[in-house]
Amino acid sequence: MGRGAYALARVAVVVRATAGPLWWAGLVSAGVGILVPGLTGRRIGVTAGAALFLITAVVVFAARRGRYEELARGASRAGRSVFLQDRAVTLRNRRRAARPWLALAFLAAVGSSFAAPATAGLAMAGAGAGLWAKARWLGGLEARAESLLWVRADGARRGPAGRDVRGYETTGLSAGDAAPGGARRRVRRAASRTGVSAAR
Known part of the structure; x- marks a missing residue:
């Protein structure tokens, strides 16, 4: 990969x-959906939603893991x-880019509750759980490799394992302000005014 003055996320x-x-x-959408009887009834909707929660979490967690390992x-x-x-900068940029489709997904989940209460909302929550589990799995890879x-940052707009990503770069475990897995470090470094720090 080429070197130069560019940002890494x-x-x-x-x-x-x-x-x-x-x-x-x-x-939240599942909670709203429970208030709506729906065509299937609350019991069936919540039961189906619980099943979709687990299925979606597993699918999201497993998706493209081979690509991550290859990179x-x-x-x-x-x-x-x-x-x-x-x-904080990475979180803000990613969430800002995702805001439109998240809003549409939320509205669709609430609307679908008139057919099956809470089902789509629980599936959304399952996707979130799957992403969190995948980040933890990545943290395990980082801890084992000690890097x-x-x-x-400019090549991960379609995701960190998308077609535009040509490769990853590594640093030591002490670099940056996030621990392995992406969680906030317990002992935080002094915040950078520019939102970036030099690689170490």
């Missing part, structure tokens, strides 16, 4: 960025001129 942070919004939007195996060491995007996985 943590792969695990990109993955988990929409996990929270999907989880909460799904639970991780071929990762190269990040250069010193590269900048590491702060966790953090990064992707070019």
